[in-house]
Amino acid sequence: xxxxxxxxxxxxxxxxxxxxxxxFGFLDDQFTELKKLQDECSPDFVAEVVSLFFxxxxxxxxxxxxxxxxxxxxxxSLVGSSVHQLKGSSSSVGAKRxxxxxxxxxxxxxxxxxxxxxxxxxxxxxxxxxxxxKLQDLFNLEQQIVQAGGRIPQVDI
Amino acid sequence: MTKxxxxxxxxxAESKLTALVVDDNFVxxxxxxxxxxxxxxxxxxxxxxxxxVDVHCSGRNYDLILMDMEMPILNGIQAxxxxxxxxxxxxxxxxxxxxxxxxxxxFMEAGLNDFQEKPLTISKLLSILHRLDFYVQI
Numbered sequence: 001x002x003x004x005x006x007x008x009x010x011x012x013x014x015x016x017x018x019x020x021x022x023x024f025g026f027l028d029d030q031f032t033e034l035k036k037l038q039d040e041c042s043p044d045f046v047a048e049v050v051s052l053f054f055x056x057x058x059x060x061x062x063x064x065x066x067x068x069x070x071x072x073x074x075x076x077s078l079v080g081s082s083v084h085q086l087k088g089s090s091s092s093v094g095a096k097r098x099x100x101x102x103x104x105x106x107x108x109x110x111x112x113x114x115x116x117x118x119x120x121x122x123x124x125x126x127x128x129x130x131x132x133x134k135l136q137d138l139f140n141l142e143q144q145i146v147q148a149g150g151r152i153p154q155v156d157i
Numbered sequence: 158m159t160k161x162x163x164x165x166x167x168x169x170a171e172s173k174l175t176a177l178v179v180d181d182n183f184v185x186x187x188x189x190x191x192x193x194x195x196x197x198x199x200x201x202x203x204x205x206x207x208x209x210v211d212v213h214c215s216g217r218n219y220d221l222i223l224m225d226m227e228m229p230i231l232n233g234i235q236a237x238x239x240x241x242x243x244x245x246x247x248x249x250x251x252x253x254x255x256x257x258x259x260x261x262x263x264f265m266e267a268g269l270n271d272f273q274e275k276p277l278t279i280s281k282l283l284s285i286l287h288r289l290d291f292y293v294q295i
Contacts, residue, residue, distance in 0.1 A: 030276050030278070033276070033278040033279065034188070036166075036279060037188070037191045037192065037195055037279075039195075042191070045191065048187070049184060049187055049188065052183050052184050052187060053184050055183075056182070056183065056184055081227075084227060084254070085181075085182055087254055088182050088184075088185060088254045088275060089182050089183075089184035089185065091254055091275055091276045092182075092184050092185050092188050092275065092276045092277075093184060094276075
């Protein structure tokens with residue numbers, strides 16, 4: 001019978017793989033690159049960067065919402081600039097779905113498609129919140145493994 | 158971090174290289190700072206091209222500058238031109254997510270020594286260092 005640690009480690013592996021491009025596609029291999037930078041000197045590096053990313057999402061989505069709220073006088077270049085920023089940071093942490101939405105969003109900005117922009121904004125908001133919940137679950141699993149006395153398995157995305 | 162990963166990443170600490178990260182995005186700043194740290198390269202971070210110019214005006218100098226393209230106040234193209242006009246001979250590598258050929262050409266012509274698409278990784282950074290003769294892979 002599996003020990004608790006083994007069960008948790010298997011759960012962690014399965015959950016991580018479920019986030020990968022071959023499954024639900026929340027994350028891409030840049031997330032593995034991010035994990036490579038975590039070490040003894042910065043044991044919480046991934047959590048810190050991911051937290052910065054979600055703060056960035058909130059700020060930029062707020063900026064985009066305000067810009068799109070200027071009915072009849074929307075500055076699409078301003079919206080586009082925030083989308084570019086979000087694309088950059090999502091790309092850096094491996095947030096594949098968010099990055100993909102930013103590509104579509106940018107096209108809507110460039111063609112000054114107001115309805116398209118509003119739809120993209122709603123989708124980006126949903127998507128980053130979903131990713132935030134998923135990563136919180138992943139970090140919780142890591143904590144449980146460590147508390148049970150086990151090592152966190154290395155799982156590449 | 159496992160020993161296997163530690164063994165793969167070279168340390169350039171002995172070469173005492175210095176670098177400047179120029180990027181307006183906090184996530185990218187944090188990533189690039191850590192990437193350079195991991196390779197043993199002492200580095201500073203500024204938020205836009207104007208700050209990059211100002212830090213050089215204050216007398217600081219760096220072996221390598223990682224320059225983002227789109228930034229407020231003074232963008233990467235303008236900052237690169239300004240630094241070259243000032244006589245700064247540091248190696249400047251442009252890093253950006255916006256990488257169509259026209260943008261890349263304009264950025265290179267501003268005075269870059271190299272160009273790399275974001276997101277940066279350890280291996281991409283090593284490629285930059287190798288192409289700029291800071292690192293020889295054995």
